[in-house]
Amino acid sequence: MKGKITVIEYHQASYKTLSSKDADGYIKTYKPLILDVRTQKEYAKGHLENSILIPVQELQKRIHELDVYKNNAILIYCASGNRSTVASKILIDSGFNKIFNLKYGILDWKTKKYPIVR
Secondary structure: OOOOOOHHHHHHHHOOOOHHHHHHHHHHHHHOOOEOOOOOHHHHHHEOOOEEEHHHHHEEEEEEHHHHHHOOOEEEOOOOHHHHHHHHHHHHHHHOOOEEEOOOHHHHHHHHHOOOEE
């Protein structure tokens, strides 16, 4: 199927999934780039502090903006974990090698009472 990536391929990608608790600790300890891949509207309603927004639909055409982070840790999140999985695969395929995906996204982050900013 040309132009499609199967779910199996996503699971074979070499990124690490972090729970909200582990992600919070990782952010505090290692200060990764935090990448929000939701829409501008979602981002405006609340996001992780110091995160940058590149919607997953724009990621491939804007990936050059992240080139300086190619060898740095990047924590990616979306609303529930689906779009961030796609974004993780895109970054890995583009040569990024320290990718972390927030399991269950910002919805779980907020449920667990971790801070967000507006």
